[in-house]
Amino acid sequence: MESDKFPNATFIGKVTNIADMDFTKDGKFNAQVEGTLTMHGVSQPIETSGVLESKNGKIHGNAVFTVKLKDFDIKIPSAVVKNIAEIIEINVDVIFEKLNK
Secondary structure, rough: OOOOOOOOOEEEEOOOOHOOOOOOOOOOEEEEEEEEEEEEEEEEEEEEEEEEEEEOOOEEEEEEEEEHHHHHHHOOOHOOOOOOOOOOEEEEEEEOOOOOO
């Protein structure tokens, strides 16, 4: 992935069904997420589902989705093509904190 040249990936998106969730109560909510994933200098739209959990006043979120390396112009060297997957799994695990404004 040439991580020396591209050490970070970013996802900027939103939960599209947030209005269906009541974070004032503890519970788990199925979330629909859409946004833009930028990896290896290439941006692509992403839609996936995940889970948001409200517990003790904090919100924890997680999701798992797959992307094709070729969609992000990531080339697999021929010497290792049999040892590297063409589709990778991305795991997201976040804790949201309230902003103090």
